[in-house]
Amino acid sequence: MWKTVVRRILVMIPQLFVLSLIIFFLAQKMPGDPFSGLITPETDPSRIEELREQAGLNDPLPMQYVNWIKDVAQGDFGKSYTYKRSVSSLIGERAYNTFLLSLFSVILVYALAIPLGVIAGRYKDTFVDKTVVLYSFISYAIPTFVLSLIFLYVFGYQLSWFPTSGTVDVGIEEGTLSYYWNRIHHMLLPAITYAVLGTTGIIQYLRSEVIDAQTQDYVKTARSKGVPMRKVYTRHIFRNSLLPIAAFLGFTITGLLGGSIFIETIFGYPGMGQLFVNSVLTRDYSVITTLVMLFGFLTLLGSLLSDIIMSIVDPRIRID
Template identity: 40%
Template sequence: MSTYLAKRLVYMVIILFAASLLIFCLYALTPGDFISGNIKLTPERKAELREIYGLNKPVLERYAVWMKNAFHGDLGFSLSQQKPVLTLFNQYIWNSFLLAVVSTFFTWLIAVIIGVIAAYKQYSWFDTLVMVAIFAAMSLPSFFIGLFLIKILAVDWKWLPPGGMLTTGSNATGLAYVKEVVHHMTLPVIVMTLLGVGSLTRYFRSNMIDVIKQDYIRTARAKGMKERKVLFTHALRNALLPAITLVGFELPALFGGSLIIEQIFNWPGIGQLYMQSFSLRDYPLLMGFTMLIAVLTVIGTLISDILYRVADPRVRL
């Protein structure tokens, strides 16, 4: 295990170095930036700012400076927000994390339960309805579902707020603050769950169909075990093994959030900040966010490989 982890860490460093160089060059060579796109600045002021921030230096030299600062915990300075990138991350990223954790929990819970039942009742009316709902959810764009639910639940029925994290002008604290946040995040969580549960349910359904046809499942039934125990103890445990590989992609999703959903519901998360920075061409912030996702992706992949080995000792790393 120690040898495997050492090799993987070396590979991760090489991959992240190559990714950082590629991403930095792509952003640096893209025509225009925040300074050149700001029509309020005079040519003299633009030249001064480019000199201050080192934007007039060669790309590789700028990359070397960025990499040196990154090793010291400095991912740059956001020109549009006028704050360090790490300060902005700490300010916005936990809002996205909260939204994604809750929606991921409900997505996996619903997908597992429905997927197991649909596989057990294959070709029944329940299975047919599930498959129709899955393909309907996967075919509809996220912005359409979000706007439709805002129209129904927020505008027409007035059950939930249409957006934001808190009510405008709210000074709630303690338990009242928690209730207000939960009330505002309910609608985006519903949309994110609906968008994610479709493909995951189909994944669990197909895995369960393969597993329940195995000999050890027939043996468990022949021993007189209850069907619920056979499905959720013996069959589900083995059906979850292929799904462990998906865990590696969940980690960057937790912090990356949903770019479109946060825009639709005006949720103050890192996704909305990323979209604003993209339109303003604030490349230091874009670079920091992209590298954060890259780091979380390689870490998540390593965690999924280790979890697969823990879940199935027969697998050799």
């Protein structure tokens, strides 16, 4: 298996190279540049041109790409024109915020989806099953930005149960118990929103697997031996039904750094998703190219991790 893993990693190199070409030249074709927003009736055009020359924006595109690749190979992702700081430190700070929010959200998703999926499958066609299916259909049909705005308006502004932006209140000392609770309080509303929207696929997959597993021979054999139904579900049906969920686990792990553009932007949460939107609006090329490259790498890595996890969970599966 490890030879296959190494081979897959080596294949990722040309894939990332092609992705870098596409990202870089598409970013350069965006209208305007990072200094376009500085132009006012009082601005000296020569100063703007000087800034573009210093940033290398007047060089031929192939030369700009080569210089960019050289810097990236050395761990230098450039400087953000908007935030006036290195891209590495900026993304590192936002990645930490996004990771905490995503991890909290994923925990809520699985804590909600797994029991609902198992219960719906076990009690098929009952009132409980129909209620769970109705919930999953409604959550699937509601767009992310619509539910986010509803929750923000109701629970943030009307009821004032949760903060409406940021990661922590001003003036709270870092490292204290109140600081950590305040961070969790800021993450609760966007995490709950993400969890409500993210349970649909898991519930449907798990429900279908539980229903199918009830007709399998190993379940009939266990029941014929007098094994209690509770143990049949916990030791046989539930464990085998989790295999499709494990297939998505690799993407879930790598997706912890991807963030959600809609949720982070609407809830004013300073994470990777919000940073990407702001960078596009301000034509911050260094941040845009680095983020998209990072998202592409995480997607490829997630595919590899999913295959590895599946081969570990189910010994019958081997990645070739």
